[in-house]
Amino acid sequence: MTHVSIQNLSKIYKGSKTPALDELSLEIPSGELTALLGPSGCGKTTTMKMIAGLLDPTSGDISFDGRSVLNDKPENRGAVMVFQNYLLFPYMSVSENIGFGLKMRKTDANDIKKRVGEMLEMVKLPDLGDRKPSELSGGQQQRVALARALIIQPEVLLLDEPLSNLDAHLRLEMRDLIRALQQEMKITTIFVTHDQEEAVVLADKIALILDGKMKQYDTPQAFYKTPIDEATARFFGCHNFIKGKALDGVFDCAIGKLKIPKLIKEGQGTLTFRPENIKITKDKTKENSFGAKVSNIIYLGTQTRLKIKLAEMEFDAILNPNETAGLAIGDDVFIHLPSEVLWKI
Amino acid sequence: MSQKQNRTLQSLRVLTGIVLITWLVLPLVPLAIWSFAKGWYFPDILPKRWTLNAWDYTFSDTAGVLDSLWITIWISLAATGLSVLIGVPAGRALGMYKFKGKELVELMILAPVIVPGIAVVLGIHSIFIFLGLNNTVTGVVLVHLIPTLPYMTLVMSGIFANYDPAYEDQARSLGASPLKTFWYITLPAIMPGIIVGGLFAFLVSWSQYILTLLIGGGRIITLPLLLFNFATSGRNDITGAIGMIYILPGIIILLLTAKHLSGRSGAVGGFGQI
Numbered sequence: 001m002t003h004v005s006i007q008n009l010s011k012i013y014k015g016s017k018t019p020a021l022d023e024l025s026l027e028i029p030s031g032e033l034t035a036l037l038g039p040s041g042c043g044k045t046t047t048m049k050m051i052a053g054l055l056d057p058t059s060g061d062i063s064f065d066g067r068s069v070l071n072d073k074p075e076n077r078g079a080v081m082v083f084q085n086y087l088l089f090p091y092m093s094v095s096e097n098i099g100f101g102l103k104m105r106k107t108d109a110n111d112i113k114k115r116v117g118e119m120l121e122m123v124k125l126p127d128l129g130d131r132k133p134s135e136l137s138g139g140q141q142q143r144v145a146l147a148r149a150l151i152i153q154p155e156v157l158l159l160d161e162p163l164s165n166l167d168a169h170l171r172l173e174m175r176d177l178i179r180a181l182q183q184e185m186k187i188t189t190i191f192v193t194h195d196q197e198e199a200v201v202l203a204d205k206i207a208l209i210l211d212g213k214m215k216q217y218d219t220p221q222a223f224y225k226t227p228i229d230e231a232t233a234r235f236f237g238c239h240n241f242i243k244g245k246a247l248d249g250v251f252d253c254a255i256g257k258l259k260i261p262k263l264i265k266e267g268q269g270t271l272t273f274r275p276e277n278i279k280i281t282k283d284k285t286k287e288n289s290f291g292a293k294v295s296n297i298i299y300l301g302t303q304t305r306l307k308i309k310l311a312e313m314e315f316d317a318i319l320n321p322n323e324t325a326g327l328a329i330g331d332d333v334f335i336h337l338p339s340e341v342l343w344k345i
Numbered sequence: 346m347s348q349k350q351n352r353t354l355q356s357l358r359v360l361t362g363i364v365l366i367t368w369l370v371l372p373l374v375p376l377a378i379w380s381f382a383k384g385w386y387f388p389d390i391l392p393k394r395w396t397l398n399a400w401d402y403t404f405s406d407t408a409g410v411l412d413s414l415w416i417t418i419w420i421s422l423a424a425t426g427l428s429v430l431i432g433v434p435a436g437r438a439l440g441m442y443k444f445k446g447k448e449l450v451e452l453m454i455l456a457p458v459i460v461p462g463i464a465v466v467l468g469i470h471s472i473f474i475f476l477g478l479n480n481t482v483t484g485v486v487l488v489h490l491i492p493t494l495p496y497m498t499l500v501m502s503g504i505f506a507n508y509d510p511a512y513e514d515q516a517r518s519l520g521a522s523p524l525k526t527f528w529y530i531t532l533p534a535i536m537p538g539i540i541v542g543g544l545f546a547f548l549v550s551w552s553q554y555i556l557t558l559l560i561g562g563g564r565i566i567t568l569p570l571l572l573f574n575f576a577t578s579g580r581n582d583i584t585g586a587i588g589m590i591y592i593l594p595g596i597i598i599l600l601l602t603a604k605h606l607s608g609r610s611g612a613v614g615g616f617g618q619i
Contacts, residue, residue, distance in 0.1 A: 054517065075518075080519060
């Protein structure tokens with residue numbers, strides 16, 4: 001159980017003017033599973049390597065339980081990194097790979113054997129200890145890499161894109177395994193990903209990093225309900241924005257007057273709503289309903305994506321295929337924006 | 346593949362085999378015969394009388410062959426060891442990193458292979474006089490590095506070009522010190538390169554003549570120098586015997602590497618590949 005604190009962490013690579021990471025500050029409570037989310041090249045792997053001690057920060061501090069670890073060498077830091085491509089040592093068997101960390105700690109050989117056996121059980125590969133890494137599937141290699149890191153009971157576990165190399169069905173399985181092991185061993189875990197879905201399904205909290213800066217650090221739900229700005233909303237797949245002014249529970253904008261929750265701060269701003277929260281109605285009298293035109297329909301099996309034109313603006317809507325049955329491009333519809341799904345940024 | 350093509354390919358293989366044997370093995374046969382011959386004169390196909398005199402002399406104390414053998418082994422091992430020590434880090438730098446003037450460094454390392462050794466060694470000779478390294482074993486070992494280092498460095502840079510240093514990060518993260526990381530992770534990965542490059546370096550050093558002659562100043566008599574002395578003095582029998590000893594490491598290394606290179610055991614397996 002280790003509380004990880006990152007303060008004003010920056011990294012400027014030699015010969016580069018723009019920082020790879022710019023003044024990142026983050027408090028990760030002990031035992032939590034936190035995602036560093038951002039597009040590729042946003043500085044998240046850089047952050048991980050700095051936490052692991054494999055890279056020196058240009059400025060800032062990293063501390064575990066209040067103690068700065070910047071002067072600790074990677075082998076003494078208590079933070080273990082699992083790389084995206086697993087990096088199992090090809091000359092060693094699966095058991096030797098898993099036992100590597102203990103061997104480096106001069107653990108007794110019999111003890112290593114026993115704990116490797118336990119670890120193999122834990123990651124559900126009890127019979128594969130004698131295999132070579134090249135004889136394993138991607139999912140199995142991932143489990144071995146995880147076991148190799150967990151066996152030394154690190155204070156902090158760092159996972160680099162843990163689900164990205166796996167098939168869809170393996171992803172869920174691996175997600176459950178990572179969560180279960182993490183909860184059981186109560187290891188503070190940080191993982192990086194460029195895939196918001198991966199972050200949402202796995203993390204307690206997400207830190208969104210765009211252009212080397214942290215945008216928002218929050219629960220997965222908050223990124224959908226209350227994004228901090230347009231870029232954040234866009235990263236989570238929301239492209240519906242209307243400029244206007246909030247006053248007295250009403251948002252005045254190009255499409256008309258919208259009733260908004262009392263909690264929303266008054267003043268100029270941009271109203272946003274998730275595409276899946278738009279409703280289509282035949283009833284014009286409902287509040288926050290507006291006449292609009294369907295400009296595009298994409299049928300995706302379990303959902304239908306619509307583009308809806310309203311007051312010279314285009315909005316995305318995601319609906320259940322049942323609700324869109326019989327709809328065609330060019331149809332006039334009424335859209336309903338329930339006030340509780342509106343959010344001003 | 347049609348049967349006709351197959352047969353063409355088969356006969357090509359046989360032809361290549363014959364050419365290789367004619368070039369590589371046949372010239373050694375007279376040498377071997379000479380070492381056991383008591384006079385061998387035209388037009389005899391084989392000597393009329395056989396003797397072990399040449400071999401007796403070769404292994405006697407007066408001939409100096411054994412002294413020469415040991416000094417040659419020692420110089421070649423030292424040159425190989427130094428080549429490994431310098432070639433591995435140099436190969437790592439060239440294979441893995443981009444840096445300013447990399448092309449120039451690559452050219453400088455390759456230069457000794459392109460420029461004749463005699464041109465280089467004359468310059469080095471005058472520097473070694475200044476350093477007092479002429480006529481010493483150290484000097485000879487150092488000058489042997491000129492032709493051995495390029496091979497070692499080139500082999501290692503090839504190995505490191507395909508090497509992922511992230512394995513080292515992973516090992517460090519799992520608790521290995523830099524030394525243990527090298528021992529358990531880096532060394533096993535680059536071992537094939539060290540073996541092949543080292544064997545090359547050993548053979549290149551083993552067969553140096555001009556460099557040894559000039560820097561050794563006639564005091565350091567390695568096997569090729571001795572061989573040349575006997576060859577020019579017309580002692581074909583002793584030349585043959587020393588020649589047999591001289592080609593031994595080449596044959597041993599061929600047998601060892603044939604296993605490595607062809608993936609089968611022994612030289613016979615290697616022949617199967619022809």
